[in-house]
Amino acid sequence: MNPLYLIVPFAPLVGAIxxxxxxxxxxxxxxxxxxxxxxxxxxxxxxxxxxxxxxxNTFNGTLYEWAxxxxxxxxxxxxxxxxxxxxxxxxTSVSLMVHIYTIGYMEEDEGYQxxxxxxxxFTFSMLMLVMSNNFxxxxxxxxxxxxxxxxxxxxWYTKPTAxxxxxxxxxxxxxxxxxxxxGIGLIMASAGSMNYAEVFAQADNLAVQTMPGTDWPLLAVAxxxxxxxxxxxxxxxxxxxxxxxxxxxPTPISALIHAATMVTAGIFMVSRMSPxxxxxxxxxxxxxxxxxxxxxxxxxxxxxxxxxxxxxAYSTLSQLGYMTVALGVSAYPxxxxxxxxxxxxxxxxxxxxxxxxIGMHHDQDIRHxxxxxxxxxxxxxxxxxxxxxxxGTPFFSGFYSKDSIIEAVHFSTLPAADFAYFAVVAGVFxxxxxxxxxxFLVFHGKERFHDVQHHDDHGDDDHHAHHGPVQPHESRWVVxxxxxxxxxxxxxxxxxxxxxxxxxxFFEGVITISPEHGAMAGLSSIFHGAAAMGVHxxxxxxxxxxLGGVVAAAVCYLWVPAIPAxxxxxxxxxxxxxxxxxxxxxxxEVVFAGGARGLGEALWKFGDRMLIDGLxxxxxxxxxxxxSGVVRFAQSGFIYHYxxxxxxxxxxxxxSFITLK
Numbered sequence: 001m002n003p004l005y006l007i008v009p010f011a012p013l014v015g016a017i018x019x020x021x022x023x024x025x026x027x028x029x030x031x032x033x034x035x036x037x038x039x040x041x042x043x044x045x046x047x048x049x050x051x052x053x054x055x056x057n058t059f060n061g062t063l064y065e066w067a068x069x070x071x072x073x074x075x076x077x078x079x080x081x082x083x084x085x086x087x088x089x090x091x092t093s094v095s096l097m098v099h100i101y102t103i104g105y106m107e108e109d110e111g112y113q114x115x116x117x118x119x120x121x122f123t124f125s126m127l128m129l130v131m132s133n134n135f136x137x138x139x140x141x142x143x144x145x146x147x148x149x150x151x152x153x154x155x156w157y158t159k160p161t162a163x164x165x166x167x168x169x170x171x172x173x174x175x176x177x178x179x180x181x182x183g184i185g186l187i188m189a190s191a192g193s194m195n196y197a198e199v200f201a202q203a204d205n206l207a208v209q210t211m212p213g214t215d216w217p218l219l220a221v222a223x224x225x226x227x228x229x230x231x232x233x234x235x236x237x238x239x240x241x242x243x244x245x246x247x248x249x250p251t252p253i254s255a256l257i258h259a260a261t262m263v264t265a266g267i268f269m270v271s272r273m274s275p276x277x278x279x280x281x282x283x284x285x286x287x288x289x290x291x292x293x294x295x296x297x298x299x300x301x302x303x304x305x306x307x308x309x310x311x312x313a314y315s316t317l318s319q320l321g322y323m324t325v326a327l328g329v330s331a332y333p334x335x336x337x338x339x340x341x342x343x344x345x346x347x348x349x350x351x352x353x354x355x356x357x358i359g360m361h362h363d364q365d366i367r368h369x370x371x372x373x374x375x376x377x378x379x380x381x382x383x384x385x386x387x388x389x390x391x392g393t394p395f396f397s398g399f400y401s402k403d404s405i406i407e408a409v410h411f412s413t414l415p416a417a418d419f420a421y422f423a424v425v426a427g428v429f430x431x432x433x434x435x436x437x438x439x440f441l442v443f444h445g446k447e448r449f450h451d452v453q454h455h456d457d458h459g460d461d462d463h464h465a466h467h468g469p470v471q472p473h474e475s476r477w478v479v480x481x482x483x484x485x486x487x488x489x490x491x492x493x494x495x496x497x498x499x500x501x502x503x504x505x506f507f508e509g510v511i512t513i514s515p516e517h518g519a520m521a522g523l524s525s526i527f528h529g530a531a532a533m534g535v536h537x538x539x540x541x542x543x544x545x546x547l548g549g550v551v552a553a554a555v556c557y558l559w560v561p562a563i564p565a566x567x568x569x570x571x572x573x574x575x576x577x578x579x580x581x582x583x584x585x586x587x588x589e590v591v592f593a594g595g596a597r598g599l600g601e602a603l604w605k606f607g608d609r610m611l612i613d614g615l616x617x618x619x620x621x622x623x624x625x626x627x628s629g630v631v632r633f634a635q636s637g638f639i640y641h642y643x644x645x646x647x648x649x650x651x652x653x654x655x656s657f658i659t660l661k
Contacts, residue, residue, distance in 0.1 A: 001061060002052065004045045005078050008088055009127035011041040012095070016120035023113030031113035035120040036099045042123070043092035050085040060133050060197060071192055079133035079196060081510045086336060087130040087268055090343045091261055095123045097482035098256045101351050104479035105252055105358065115155060119256060122148040126261045130268055135184045135194040138269070142180065142233070145262045146173045152257065153249040162248040169242035176232015176239050183225030187276075190218055200275040200512075207279040223276055223283035227290075230266025234320050237294045241584050243317060244301075247309040251354030254309055258316050259346035264339045267323045271332040275512040278330060281414065284517075288328025288416040292423035295321025297582070299427050302434035304578045307364050308353045311438045315390065316346055318427060322405050325420050330517035331408035333507045337497065338401035345389035345398055345490040351483055352383035355475040356442060360449065366438055371447035375472040380443050382483040387439050389490045391432040391546045394534040397494030402428075403533070404502060404523060406542055411522030428542045432549025440557045495530045503527050 015038025019031040026034065059080040067074040078084075098119060106115055125148055129141025154166030184194075190206055191199045199206075209218040230236070235243040243263070247254055257263065270277060270287065277283055295318050302314035319342050326335035357364055359376050373380035389398035406428075409421045449472065474480065500506045503524050513520055527533065537543050556563045568575050580586065634645070 001059060001063075001078075002049070002057075002080075004049050004052075005059065005080060005131070007045040008042050008049065008092070009124050009131060011038040011045070012120045012127070013124040014038055016117045016124060019113050019120065020117030023117065026113075028112050031116045032099070032103050035116040036096070038120055039092060039096045039099050039123055042127070043089075043096050046085070046088040046092045049080065050089055053080060053082055053085040062133075072188070072194065074136055074194070075134060076137055077133040077195075078131045080131065082506050083268075083271060083336065083510045084130055086340060088127065090264075090340050091123065091126050091130065094259065094261070094343055094347045094486075095119070095256060097347065097351070097486055098252045101255075101354070101479055101482040102250075102252045104476045105354055106250060109250075111155065115152075115250065115252075118148055118152050118155070119253065122152065122253075122256065122261070126265070129265055133196055135188065135196075135199075139181065139184060142229070142265065142269075143177065145265060146170070146177070146233070149246070149253075149257050149262055152253040153246045155249050155253070159248070165242075165245040165248040169246050172239050172242040173232045176229045179225045179227075180229020180232070183222050183227075183229065186218065186222040186225065190222070196272070203275045203279055206276070217280060217282065219276060220280040220282040223273070223280050224286055226273060226276075227266075227270060227283065227287055230270055230324075231290060232266075233269075234263050234266030234324065235294075235317055236266070236290050236320065236324055237297065238584060240294060240298060240317050241581075241588060244310055244313045244581075247307070247313050251309065251350060251357060254313070255347045255350035255354070258313060259343055259350055263316065263320055264323075264343065267320070267327065267335055267339050270324075270327045271336055271511060274330075274332050277327075278512050278514045278517065284328050284330065285414055285416045286328075287324060288412075288414055288420050291321045291324025291326075291328050292416070292420040293321070294318070295325055295427045296423040296430075299430035299434065301578055301581060303430065303437065304575060305434075306367055308356060308366050308369075308438065308442065309350070309364060311366070311434060312346070312349050312353055315349070315431065315435065318431060319346065319390075322402065322424060322427070325424055326405045326408060328420065329408050329412035329414065329417060329519045330513050331405065331519045331523070332511045332513065333502050333520065334401065334404045334408050334523070336507075337494075337501050338405060340497070341389070341397040341401045341490075341494050344486055344493060345386045345396075348382060348386035348483060348486040348490050349390065351479070351486065352379055352386060355379040355479050355483065356383075358475050358479065359472045363449075366441040368449055369442045370445045370449070371443070372472050373443040376443075376474045378474060378480045378483060382480075382487040383439065383443065385487045386490055387435045389494075390435050391549065392428060392542060393546065394537045394543060395495060397490055397492065399537065400494035400498040400530065400533065403537060403540075403542060404498070407523055407526070408519040411519045413516075413518070425541060425545065429545040429549045429552075432546040433553050436550045436553035437557055440553055445558050445561075495534075498530050498533070499527075 012035070015035035018026065018034040023031050059078060062075045062077040065073055065075045099116070102115065102119065106112055109115065122145060125141055125144035127141075129138060129145060132138040132141060150166045150170045152166075153169050154162050156162045187199055187206075188194055190209060191202045193199055193202075203219075206219050206222075207217070210216055211218055211221055228239075231239045243258060246258065249257075277287070298314055298317035298321060302311050302318065305311045305314060319338070323335045323338050323342070326332070326338060355376065356369070356372065356379060359372065359379065360369060363369075385396075389396040392399045392402040406421070406424050409417055409424055412420070502520075577583070
């Protein structure tokens, strides 16, 4: 086994341990040096592994077995192929940018060392997830990223909204993880193994089995259960509710968790499980419908947000919906391609938003901004590049992956494909509108920050409250350098990677696609090179829809700012619906939280108070008191009472003896 395989995940773990356990001893500089060095070593090792894999050297093996139960082996092992190597590069490169950026963003925070420890631990957990070759290790990484995200979202643990947000994220992910572990259990029970290769080898046999006692296809149920896990992690409707609230955490983790790593774990998992999903059209249709709803309806919510981070958060939800749609039409390479391009430009947008927050003295309300391009030129330019990539501007990285998803849906023959096509095409206009609404309100137009005399934090840490007028300023180099480095792949990576990843042999033997699912074959039939794809797109509907979204945003927020207010007044019910996020939070509070509260109250009243306290504890005490109250009459303390009782006893014995005789 190549020793680099061990270095990739464990270098960040060493950094996390040093910063976490020895943070006070090594100080702030020591903490960020140790963790950045760990992630940098991991990135270099990942690049070397990627180059090795491209030469044809893959690996699938066990590191060690820690339990054997009958024929079932519990092991830790690695599967290194092109899919794993791609994910390793994405995770480590974005993580390194976030680590460097954190030096500037968290410089005033008391939990500096703790934060660096957490983000390095998160990187380790994510790498163990993507490198696993069995379901057990996949589940370990899956739960570990969930746990560390809980710690990161609630990093400012003295802030009630942060505690509420991390608890919400934890509970919603538990719902998804319940489905995930059921899916793993079904596969383990049916295949008798937890190793990917052994399970995939039995895929055809599993496809003809049904659930015991029913006529439900076993594989459809197992794949839907696995996807429910992905719905939690990758924030798909209706398990998306945790992600916008998780913006309560520091901005660097928004970029790390919600751009490149945790939320893409579900997309990676379904792609890895392609040999199973390909044998169940029921599961694929389910995936396609959920992805379509998420892509379209989460985009609408981005239009009315005023918190800069929440606009980007809803954008993430919508783009995750696009990736899920690609999975549903069996275009797994396109989903991974969009995952990669999205990781770079969304991390760029999140970190750009963080730079704006620093420059605005931690005011996050875009209504308090405007004209910042003069004061923050690097943040302005990089944010513009990230926004252009996000909306699918021809020749930018997001264009190649997003247009490929739209075309793949067009070629799909699944029943849900028509709705999905409408959702992803309509989503192009919506994405362009809310992206450039934010861009214009923040960087152009009237300088509104002069009018803000007092504001407190808007979702960021409480100790950064600011009083008086704001004077924006460009951020330090440790903040702007990651922006520049992320802007480069946001522009060029799509042009470079579209042909080998989608139309070459990059995923050959790694991802399985059934012949009857023709999306990828259809894509290849119309592809004539990256440059030709960009030129041809100028004649297509998505390009004009994106351009229309940008122009509409300029009209509404630069040229005729009275239009949005008029629309809001005319469409008050719609605005109220969007403002309340389709009442999903209210529904969860009333039905699930309220139901759980009611059940808990019933159990407390009847189970705890009446049964346990009333009957078992107090009842047994009363019974002892009753018995002792009767018995005490026989314990008077007078000798003649005891003598009389002895005489009666002897007399009773004599009578019984005579009677028996």
